[in-house]
Amino acid sequence: MHRILIAEDNAEIAMLERDYLEINGYETQIIENGNEVIQAVLTGDYSLLILDLMLPGCNGYDICRVIRDQINIPILMVTAKSESIDKIRGLGLGADDYIAKPFDPAELVARVKSHLKRYERLVGSISMNQNALDEKSIVVGNLKIMSRSWKAYRDGQEIKFANREFELLNFLAMNPNILFSKEQLFEKIWGFDYIGDTATVTVHINRIREKIEDNPSKPRIIETVWGAGYRLNM
Structure with a gap:
């Protein structure tokens, strides 16, 4: 059974989330204070984190910043704020x-x-690829992408990516010099079943650039073609 951690200080909202999730077969735990969330996520066996941004003790932005490079479970941010900048900041972390x-x-x-469904497909794909005898790698300058083991190295040092970041980088690397629109x-x-918008692509491209480019403000590997989209140069 999937275990969901609900980080929410509003008891009414937390219980509503809990009830709907448990009706649908998920096991849940509620934590109200942000200071307790990081330790719980890193030591508990959770499948997904529902993270309110405005928690007492430690806000959702800081929690996301700390745990993202250490654990790869999906993080769904929840907030009363609706401005685009808050959305972009959360996705950027x-x-x-x-x-x-x-x-x-x-x-x-x-x-x-x-x-959860997409994460399970990714993990299953990684597991099968790790059992493969031949490791497929893509080299772009000082960047080495190991498509089967789902790892990437820059100058010999492993780079940590969230699953969606790596999936996006790997897709572009496997289709070099081809221009893709944000919609594509x-x-x-x-996927078609995802509820969101194409600004998500831009945020993830920026996060990838911060990890692989010598100068993220002047990217050479993943190029922006203004008004058209992105391509990975090889």
């Missing part, structure tokens, strides 16, 4: 999705199901 209050609990459950990348990586 490694959140997989964003939902603003007030929300339909059924939509929350749908997003949880979608993320969104459909390919996030």
